[in-house]
């Protein structure tokens with residue numbers, strides 16, 4: 038309902054990809070956003086016709102034929118010349134749909150971007166990190182998944198970006214997760230996950246989570262956060278009251294901060310594949326514009342919902 042009252046332009050750089058085409062058609066039909074497909078118009082029309090999808094009224098842009106090509110290449114060159122990018126290289130980059138789409142967002146020709154049905158997270162994220170950069174006051178970009186089942190929505194972070202966060206980076210991820218829960222009107226009770234609950238397990242990984250939890254509490258004393266917590270202590274009231282009886286979060290966590298990328302990425306996929314949760318994300322946090330990734334295993338409905346979240 039919110040998206041419909043303030044229709045945003047969402048650019049989809051993987052414009053010739055079947056799930057993206059299907060999603061764009063529904064978004065347009067439902068008036069949830071103004072989708073823009075990037076790619077070869079003929080290839081897109083052919084794929085749409087194979088799928089029986091109607092793309093009437095949807096803008097399709099081929100980077101090399103765009104009236105904006107020279108402006109985007111010149112701006113990209115300006116932004117990246119200090120990093121060794123030449124004018125020629127800037128033109129080559131802008132002919133790539135992902136870079137072209139990022140330049141659209143950078144220069145205000147689109148409000149947000151969704152891709153990653155084909156590109157890996159690294160390949161879709163790098164142009165965004167290089168050009169859009171982090172929002173003011175944010176040190177590092179992270180991400181969340183919305184894990185959904187009827188009547189239940191949880192936030193998992195960071196399952197997609199930061200490989201081995203330091204305690205300070207983990208604290209930053211927890212704060213971004215808390216902000217996200219509040220921005221989407223969800224309750225925020227944040228569990229800093231580990232193999233240890235409070236002091237039960239020893240080792241450098243548990244110590245790192247303990248240090249990160251202390252930093253979060255210091256930065257935001259009013260926030261409901263606790264850790265280290267094991268997953269069962271975080272979610273299950275009987276286990277939480279046994280293992281962490283004084284915790285305001287144990288047994289009723291709604292936001293889960295994983296200690297590193299391996300744990301987070303494996304964890305969300307187990308919840309999705311074995312637990313039957315729908316996983317929407319990764320939703321990128323801390324970038325200077327809404328740019329969101331997809332899992333390459335996504336379906337058209339996930340592309341559609343990510344575009345709405347982006348809007």
Ligand code: ACO
Pocket residue numbers: 120158159160162163166167171176177178179196197198199200302318319331332333
């Ligand atoms: N926050 C903000 N900026 C960053 C971050 C970050 N977390 N990481 C890198 N950058 C910036 C760098 O400062 C650099 O900027 P500059 O060129 O202006 O100096 C730019 O991004 C590129 O940095 P690189 O170090 O060249 O990029 P790198 O190759 O490290 O890529 C990336 C960064 C893509 C995020 C990397 O950390 C990565 O590959 N992460 C894991 C992705 C992944 O495989 N996820 C699992 C699958 S996701 C799923 O299943 C849905």
